Amino acid sequence: MRRYVGELIATFFLIFCGTGAMVINTEMDGVISHFGVATSWGLVVMIMIFAYGRISGAHMNPAVTITLTLLKLHPKKEVLPYLVSQAAGAFLASFVLRLLFPQNELLGSSLPQGSETQSFVLEFILTFMLMLVILLTSQGRRIEQYFAPIAIGMTVGLEALFAGPVSNASMNPFRSLAPAVVSGHTEHLWVYLTSTMLGALVAGAYWMWQRTEKVAKKTD
Numbered sequence: 001m002r003r004y005v006g007e008l009i010a011t012f013f014l015i016f017c018g019t020g021a022m023v024i025n026t027e028m029d030g031v032i033s034h035f036g037v038a039t040s041w042g043l044v045v046m047i048m049i050f051a052y053g054r055i056s057g058a059h060m061n062p063a064v065t066i067t068l069t070l071l072k073l074h075p076k077k078e079v080l081p082y083l084v085s086q087a088a089g090a091f092l093a094s095f096v097l098r099l100l101f102p103q104n105e106l107l108g109s110s111l112p113q114g115s116e117t118q119s120f121v122l123e124f125i126l127t128f129m130l131m132l133v134i135l136l137t138s139q140g141r142r143i144e145q146y147f148a149p150i151a152i153g154m155t156v157g158l159e160a161l162f163a164g165p166v167s168n169a170s171m172n173p174f175r176s177l178a179p180a181v182v183s184g185h186t187e188h189l190w191v192y193l194t195s196t197m198l199g200a201l202v203a204g205a206y207w208m209w210q211r212t213e214k215v216a217k218k219t220d
Contacts, residue, residue: 002055003056003057004082004085006056006058007052007057007059007060007082007086007089008086008088008089008092010052010058010089011088011089011090011093012089012090012092012093013047013048014045014048014089014090014093014175015174015178016093017040017041018040018041018175019093019097019108020040020108021108022037022106023106023107026106034161034164034165035161037160038157038158038160038161038164038169041156042154042158042160043157045149045152045153046149046152047153049148049149049152049153053148053149057074059082060172061171061172061173061174062082062086062197063127063131063171063173063199063201064200065082066079066197066200066201067131067200067204070204071204071207071208073139086174087174087177087178091182094107094108094178094182094183097182098183104183105183106179106183108179109168109179109180109185110167110168110175110179110180110188110189111168111185111188112166113165116188118166118167119167119188119191120191120194120195121195122163123167123171123191123192123195124195124196124198126159126171127172127195127197127199128200128202128206129155130156130171131204131207132206132207133151134152135203135207137151156169156171159171170192171196172196173196176192177189177192
């Protein structure tokens, strides 16, 4: 239960701070700026991994949890409780933002600024990159694991910085699901639910292939 509550809290702060920065930026006439919003996403990811990484792993993302489980890096019995905890944290954050800013229309929802295809491909690539960084750092040498929160947070910040104006740089199904449902803007939701999950799974398959190839070379 300690792990599940930790995952709920970490996901709550992820969505509350990330989409909250987007909401406040809209409400306060751009005072935070696009750079500030991207920085907020990167910082909250880094901080939550430092804070809850040793407790729950600080996945905060169902695509990450499912991919890690398929790679046998996370217990199967904990998949459903983790997903429920993440969903609860995400929806709780969106409901709190709705109470704080009742006039805000989008609540930080993920919406394509171009075509759905453009955002689908972009989100797939972004999530592939993020999942790859997660695996290569968290499963690497001790020094790489120590700096994993910084690397992962910087990856999220970088992706939000350059891709945010196009697709809102979701990389997380629940990050898109909760604001969309609470705000009522679910018209493009399928783009973010499918592309992010596919990106994470393909990254997991690539990481496993790379690891297998490395082991095979050592045994030759």
